[in-house]
Amino acid sequence: MANKTYIAAIQEALDLALAKDDNTLIFGEDVGENGGVFRATDGLQAKFGEDRVFNTPLAESGIGGLAMGLATQNYRPIMEIQFFGFVFEVMDSIAGQMARTRYRFNNTRNMPIVVRSPYGGGTKTPEMHADNLEGLVAQVPGIRVVMPANPADAKGLLLSSIESNDPVVFLENLHLYRSLKGEVPEGYYTTPLDQAAIARQGDDISIIAYGGSVPVALKAADELAKQGINAEVVDLRTVSPIDIKTIGESVQKTGRVLVVQEAQRMAGIGATVMAEISERFILSLKAPIGRIAAPDSIYPFAQAENDWMIKADDVVEKAKEVVNYD
Amino acid sequence: MANMTEQNAKVLDFDYQIQQQDEAFPTLQILNNAGQLVDEETFNQSDISDDDLVAIMQRMILSRQLDIRSTKLAKQGRFGFFAPTAGQEASQMASSYAFKDDDWLFPGYRDIPEIVVKGWPIWKAILWSRGHAKGNEMTTEDGKPVNAWMPQIIIGAQYVEAAGTALGLKKRKQDAVAYTYTGDGGSSQGDFYEGINFASAYKANAVFFIQNNGYAISTPRKLQTAAQHLAAKGWASGLPSMVVDGNDPLAMYLAAKKARAWSVAGNGPVLIETLTNRLEPHSTAGDDPLRYREQSDIDEWWKREPLIRMRQFMTDKGIWDETKEQAYVDEVNALIDDQIKIADNIEKQKISDFIKNTLEVPSQAMQEQIDKFESEGK
Numbered sequence: 001m002a003n004k005t006y007i008a009a010i011q012e013a014l015d016l017a018l019a020k021d022d023n024t025l026i027f028g029e030d031v032g033e034n035g036g037v038f039r040a041t042d043g044l045q046a047k048f049g050e051d052r053v054f055n056t057p058l059a060e061s062g063i064g065g066l067a068m069g070l071a072t073q074n075y076r077p078i079m080e081i082q083f084f085g086f087v088f089e090v091m092d093s094i095a096g097q098m099a100r101t102r103y104r105f106n107n108t109r110n111m112p113i114v115v116r117s118p119y120g121g122g123t124k125t126p127e128m129h130a131d132n133l134e135g136l137v138a139q140v141p142g143i144r145v146v147m148p149a150n151p152a153d154a155k156g157l158l159l160s161s162i163e164s165n166d167p168v169v170f171l172e173n174l175h176l177y178r179s180l181k182g183e184v185p186e187g188y189y190t191t192p193l194d195q196a197a198i199a200r201q202g203d204d205i206s207i208i209a210y211g212g213s214v215p216v217a218l219k220a221a222d223e224l225a226k227q228g229i230n231a232e233v234v235d236l237r238t239v240s241p242i243d244i245k246t247i248g249e250s251v252q253k254t255g256r257v258l259v260v261q262e263a264q265r266m267a268g269i270g271a272t273v274m275a276e277i278s279e280r281f282i283l284s285l286k287a288p289i290g291r292i293a294a295p296d297s298i299y300p301f302a303q304a305e306n307d308w309m310i311k312a313d314d315v316v317e318k319a320k321e322v323v324n325y326d
Numbered sequence: 327m328a329n330m331t332e333q334n335a336k337v338l339d340f341d342y343q344i345q346q347q348d349e350a351f352p353t354l355q356i357l358n359n360a361g362q363l364v365d366e367e368t369f370n371q372s373d374i375s376d377d378d379l380v381a382i383m384q385r386m387i388l389s390r391q392l393d394i395r396s397t398k399l400a401k402q403g404r405f406g407f408f409a410p411t412a413g414q415e416a417s418q419m420a421s422s423y424a425f426k427d428d429d430w431l432f433p434g435y436r437d438i439p440e441i442v443v444k445g446w447p448i449w450k451a452i453l454w455s456r457g458h459a460k461g462n463e464m465t466t467e468d469g470k471p472v473n474a475w476m477p478q479i480i481i482g483a484q485y486v487e488a489a490g491t492a493l494g495l496k497k498r499k500q501d502a503v504a505y506t507y508t509g510d511g512g513s514s515q516g517d518f519y520e521g522i523n524f525a526s527a528y529k530a531n532a533v534f535f536i537q538n539n540g541y542a543i544s545t546p547r548k549l550q551t552a553a554q555h556l557a558a559k560g561w562a563s564g565l566p567s568m569v570v571d572g573n574d575p576l577a578m579y580l581a582a583k584k585a586r587a588w589s590v591a592g593n594g595p596v597l598i599e600t601l602t603n604r605l606e607p608h609s610t611a612g613d614d615p616l617r618y619r620e621q622s623d624i625d626e627w628w629k630r631e632p633l634i635r636m637r638q639f640m641t642d643k644g645i646w647d648e649t650k651e652q653a654y655v656d657e658v659n660a661l662i663d664d665q666i667k668i669a670d671n672i673e674k675q676k677i678s679d680f681i682k683n684t685l686e687v688p689s690q691a692m693q694e695q696i697d698k699f700e701s702e703g704k
Contacts, residue, residue: 056524061520062517062521062523065485065487065489066524068487069487069490073491075494092480093486103683105462105463105464107682110686141685193687194687194690245690
């Protein structure tokens with residue numbers, strides 16, 4: 001096992017996928033010689049050739065349509081949307097077209113596309129680049145939304161996503177790309193989709209997080225431990241569909257829940273988790289479910305991000321409130 | 327002061343530029359409204375045999391009868407959504423006759439007849455229009471895949487998808503193209519531009535049709551764009567583009583055949599604007615064309631419809647007559663009757679199947695719903 005950054009793990013997964021199956025193709029804006037604006041595809045065009053790894057004209061809907069058309073020819077396209085803030089341009093291809101393919105063909109055709117895209121903030125990108133729009137795609141039937149929280153999962157989940165015969169929106173956290181390192185197993189391995197992971201064991205409270213909010217939750221859990229509170233951190237990993245079973249087991253064990261997301265409070269995933277818990281496990285709860293989310297404003301950019309984004313201190317404070325509720 | 331150079335004068339002469347656009351796109355026509363050959367030499371280039379002519383005529387009749395029957399059935403509430411095709415038979419059927427089974431069709435919702443002649447049974451098309459899952463199988467009667475996408479509902483989306491398949495065919499070194507149809511309204515969409523531009527940039531195997539049929543529901547062609555020719559949009563992407571008399575089956579067949587050959591040879595895509603007219607409502611779902619166009623205009627276009635001129639041309643040639651046509655109309659109507667019966671007798675679909683058709687591996691919540699509906703027999 002080697003200690004690797006989140007982005008290095010992603011790059012390694014792409015490299016392995018291209019080597020394993022000639023039908024995998026990587027394309028998007030600047031993914032060729034430039035290796036992508038974050039270098040996730042660095043060196044892959046040189047290694048696998050322009051036929052397999054190539055730049056597209058600058059048009060997101062075109063990229064989505066290209067992926068669908070190539071999939072009809074039994075390719076397994078891995079398309080990159082340079083920033084998830086640009087997803088609106090390609091929403092028809094993703095939500096209107098590829099998500100519906102299995103249904104529209106009565107289960108006779110696959111649509112094995114991975115839509116890779118950086119999301120979140122904290123890296124001072126220009127306006128409309130950073131955003132947490134996972135809730136938008138998570139509410140579309142027919143696609144999966146996968147959001148890894150550490151390098152080992154980033155690699156294993158990406159390889160699983162590439163193997164999936166259904167479209168997967170694979171969201172990579174901008175902030176974690178180079179700020180987070182972790183042990184990454186060698187070689188080709190897959191991490192199952194639709195399964196949450198227990199990122200930290202605990203009995204006093206379940207902190208349910210995903211993607212970039214997992215490191216925040218883990219940091220908070222460390223602080224809570226110092227204060228005598230043993231928090232369990234559940235990492236959803238796949239945010240659509242969510243793993244209700246794992247959530248339920250944790251909730252039944254701790255009886256107290258805090259949901260943490262980087263996205264605005266009104267934006268989706270956390271609300272779904274809370275609804276499922278309320279519907280299924282409410283009698284296991286000893287306190288109202290707490291929630292930490294970003295404010296319901298437009299996503300700010302550059303300087304304002306740091307003040308706006310969720311912080312471990314807020315998680316600690318809210319967790320104590322939930323734990324101390326009688 | 328020195329005189330302006332001729333070159334700079336042209337660049338700055340905007341009237342000249344507009345005039346150039348008009349001159350750049352003459353209309354390809356081989357058969358006129360009266361069914362007479364207007365260009366024998368070009369006709370000879372098409373290498374079209376008498377059997378081909380009969381086959382194209384039969385396809386156009388199939389399309390017209392399907393149109394007539396579908397419209398009637400829709401009025402009785404026995405059809406689902408249907409977009410009438412009368413007047414566009416040459417644009418649709420004569421052009422698609424130039425393509426082969428290996429070619430990939432990306433149809434718009436008005437292009438059902440092109441899919442049917444590619445092997446999609448009419449009963450499946452009927453079920454698709456009704457929203458029945460069995461209609462969502464793009465397969466032949468004996469279950470073989472048809473190289474076609476489901477009819478596209480989102481205007482223009484088929485263009486970017488066709489570009490992707492066109493690139494795939496090129497990468498796989500296939501002697502095949504992706505061909506796709508949209509309307510004059512579709513040529514206003516972003517996906518239209520993105521599709522032709524992507525295919526052109528990759529020199530992919532594609533033939534793009536704009537069926538300029540006069541109206542996008544109620545919006546007339548002149549409101550779509552100030553461009554004099556929709557084909558001119560292809561030039562912006564660097565691809566050969568042409569305007570064809572869309573009611574002339576011979577011109578449509580030749581244009582499509584030449585475009586296919588050019589693209590299969592690795593030269594990249596071609597764009598074909600077909601000048602035709604939608605003689606009927608936008609769809610059977612309540613559109614009244616008389617709210618936005620004059621009856622006299624519709625009457626005029628009925629005189630130019632493609633079956634009249636093809637019938638005349640083939641009769642003059644001695645290869646067609648009323649008896650042959652009536653026999654084929656009867657044959658097609660018997661077929662449609664059978665197909666309606668098949669469609670009507672298909673087992674009712676289940677809600678649990680809808681969920682099963684959404685993801686290959688259902689989620690926990692989906693599985694719960696499947697189990698619940700199945701236990702209720704739904």
